[in-house]
Amino acid sequence: MLESAALFGPGIVVPMPHAPRLALPLDTVKISAGFPSPAADYEDKRLDINDYLVRNPVSTFFFPVEGDSMQGAEIFDGDILVVDKSIRPRHGLVVVAFVNGERLVKRLYRRAGRVALIAENPSYPALEIHEGMELEVWGVVVGKFKRFVT
Amino acid sequence: MSSSANSNGSSPNAVSPDRPVFALVDCNNFYASCEKLFDPRLKTRPVVVLSNNDGCVVARSAEVKALGIPMGVPWFQLQAQARKHGIVACSSNYALYADMSNRVVEVLSSFSPKIEVYSIDESFLDFTGFERQGYTSYGAEIRQRVADWLGLAVCVGIGTSKTLAKLANHCAKKSHAGADGVCDFTVMSEPALVQLFARIVVGEVWGVGRQITARLEAMGIKTVLQLRDANPETIRSRFSVVLERTVRELRGISCLDLQEVDPDKQQIMSSRSFGAVIYELADLEEAVASYIAKAAEKLRAQDSLAGAVQVTSGPTFSNRRCRSTNGR
Structure with missing residues (x-):
């Protein structure tokens, strides 16, 4: 599945630096799956997947997802996250974070003196970041993708 | 050090608008930093990167340098120290380093139209004509951008020749001068530079290798200051036109354009x-x-x-x- 991208050690994939652009026409007939088209702005235009997902290639990295703790945010096991380091992490954004030697994907909570990493799955408690714990917000998750048919 | 950094004496480095100014941007502990960037378990651990066949150390993190482990040691000789200090050895991953290097260059390219990629972790930037930005703060901005976008630490050295920029970078890295990873010789007074150059051994000058160092030392030239103030004609006749150029470059007279070396x-x-x-x-x-x-x-x-x-x-x-x- 990932053979066209460079694999960088455990679990890190980088976008191809100069990926070939492939703009395909968007179908103007929407497919009914019960959600609004995220590509509505592109109607009657051509869409390149790289352009759509990667706004700042120089600071963008791909991370494959393991686990189900973020399923409420539509992030599932095996998805590939698009992570942009150039975006300032804010309260409410989904982020890749390093905490105590672990690499996590969680929603960043930062309000009223409380800093926490919130899972989007009721079976996972929020991870409160206390004084003395080391939290590094590595980058902001700006999107994800997955291929179903190999 | 930085106490005299802002007193503008009759510095030969004082910059007029048309005078060339260069910056050398260098990634700190580049290979080891790339490894640390993606692996949270390595964050505070001493990390070495080994050569292709996992033979010996080709890169060291700051923690490993602090342990006094030199470059080039075969890994099998480090077993006892590795166990004692918890040193992590990474096989070299040149695809990763090349990708990160390209990204650094891409970020740097947005700061200057003229850039020379000197090595995988060092680039010269032409700052000529940027005096209104303030070279020091521009250097700090570069450092911040690379840190934010790529998570890598860089040092920036600024001077009126490439040789001075390289030396300023060395000073930034070793915290001899400047602050926060940026050392800008163009804002330092002549007395401050004299004091600084007198404390740096001549072998740290770009292009002055081990053999030339030995010969210079035999002539009594042991510090950067002594080389800067040496007679260029003597240097030319005893060594080469290349080293004479180095003397002039140390005096702030730019002799090397980008990409010349x-x-x-x-x-x-x-x-x-x-x-x-x-x-x-x-x-x-x-x-x-x-x-x-x-x-x-x-x-x-x-x-x-x-x-x-x-x-x-x-x-x-x-x-x-x-x-x-x-x-x-």
């Missing part, structure tokens, strides 16, 4: 140490043959001719470098 053309190294000690002559012959073939390949790739070939082998020396930092 190409160190790869001068010498090709193909060497490494073995994963374990070898005892058979046949093993050594085979290794020498394959390293020479590799060197010849590089030579042909750059369209050069060899004037001399030197082959050395010996027991493991702890501070011999086993692989070039350029990696390929």
